[in-house]
Structure formats: structure tokens, C-alpha cells
Amino acid sequence: MSVILPYAVSSNFEKLTGRANYDTWKVAIRYHLEDRESYAVCITATENAEKDRKARSALVSSVPSAVIKEIQSCENAKEMWDRLSKLYEDKNPNRFVSLVL
Template sequence: MTSMQAIPPIERLKGRENYSTWRFAMTVFLEHEDLWKCIEGTEVDERKLTRAKAKLILCIDPINYSHIQNAGTVKEVWDKLQASFEDSGLTRKVSLLRTMATTRLEKCNSVEDYVNKIITTAHKLSGLGYPVSDEWVGTLLLAGLPEEYRPMIMGIENSGMTITADAIKTKILQDVKDARTGKNSDHQTAFFAKRNKKAINSRL
């Protein structure tokens, strides 16, 4: 039981591709365990320092041990991992922005996968000191939907609904997921079709 409790339920650090999410999860976990001062370098309790280092290393994929084998303290382990995998340069930011702008629902495995990809990418950008506004995240979630969901977007616009990541995420997970699984009611479909026709006629 003791050995199992030593390993938090966090995905092991594989490399640059999951470093930002791993770092966030480890930060929360170490704070919860009252071990964050070990990372800051201000802890003097040797037992806590040993525990923190053990927990940290157990959450790293063995393929990455080469980066930390010469680290003497838990703070050195943390700093070496950050130096190896944190990419805060312009190229990384451009890559993440491109991912957000080009992610499309039809290219994702599921509605949940689509939503998580955009929101996770936004969090990664924030972690690099390049925050994306909540409204932009919500707008990008709508921008990646197929053309068939234009009536839904028009309905959101006409309703005066505030565009936020959470609001649009909820809307997509409810309406879009239902539509893709054939659960949309005939009433809702007719409503969107009628609204779309009205909008088109008003522009003619």
C-alpha cells in the first residue's frame, strides 16, 4: 500500500509533448502534499526533500532519466526537466496558435477530443506567458465546427449569449454531440432550419 501511495495518479512525463500538463499536475500535487517548498529550494526538512524527489522521479518516464541522473536535489531535478522540455520560444507559440486556429471537429476522434484539444492548447499558451482571451477560445471552438452548424452559431449570436470558453464548450458538448449521435429532436432541427432561412432571406 505504501509503494502505491508514493505514486500520484499523474501521467508520466514523456517529453515536450506533455510537459506543460505534467508540470501543472505535479505542481498541484506537490502543493497538496506540502512539498512545494522543496521545489522552491526553501525546505530544510530532509524527510520532505527525500519524499519530494522520490515522488517527482516516479512520475517521469524512465526514458528521461538521463536528463536528471546527475541532479543531487529535487530542485535540481525540477530545473533540469524545465530546461530540457519547456519551450517558450516564438516557434513554440506559433505552433500552438496554428494548432488552435486549424483544429477542426471533423478531423478529431470525438466532440470531447475536439473541445479538449483547443482548450488544452490555450492553457499551454497561457503557460508560456501568452494568454488567449476567454472570448477568443470560445470563438475558436465555434470556428472549427462544420458548415452544417452555422445555424447554431447564428442562434448563439442572435440570443446575445456571452461568448466564453465554458459556455461554448457546454453548448457544443450538448448540441453538437447530440446531433452527431442522432439524438437531436426534430423540433430543434426545424428551429435551426427556420432561423437559417430567415437570416438568408433578410440578406437578399
């Protein structure tokens, strides 16, 4: 049985799969949330329950079941956003890129 979320992303939206597509997913979901005037609740804690609900719905619908398990205990969209960022954003200062000429 599938659950339909009212502010879910469309079925052709590329779901987050991990670090490999996190950067492109983050841009796409940001624009989706901005279009629904819900992105601000992901970066700043707010008491706007409707916008928070819209953002949580979009975030949950844009990740696979395994990732939902990682964010299901979050109480608001900002916690979800921060948790996903912590899990998948590559902030390793020791990583470097080598150019082959």
C-alpha cells in the same frame, strides 16, 4: 524487479512523455507535491531533507526511465525541477500560433 518509492505518485498518474504533455504533467505533479507539502523545495533551495526526499521520490516516479537518466545526477528536488523545465518547457520566443478561420 520494481522499486516502490514511499512518496511515489499513483500508478494512474500520467507520466511525463516530453514536450507534448509537459504542461499538463507540470500542473498535476505540482498539485501532488503541494498535497504532500513538498512543492516549495522544487522552486526554492532548502535544507529540509524530508521534504526534499518526498519531492525527489514523486518526481522520479512520475517520469519514464529515459527521463530519469536526465535527472539522476541532480542533488536535490530543485535541481530536478529546473532540469525538467529546461528540457521540456517551450520557451521559444520565435514560436507563434496561427489561427485558421
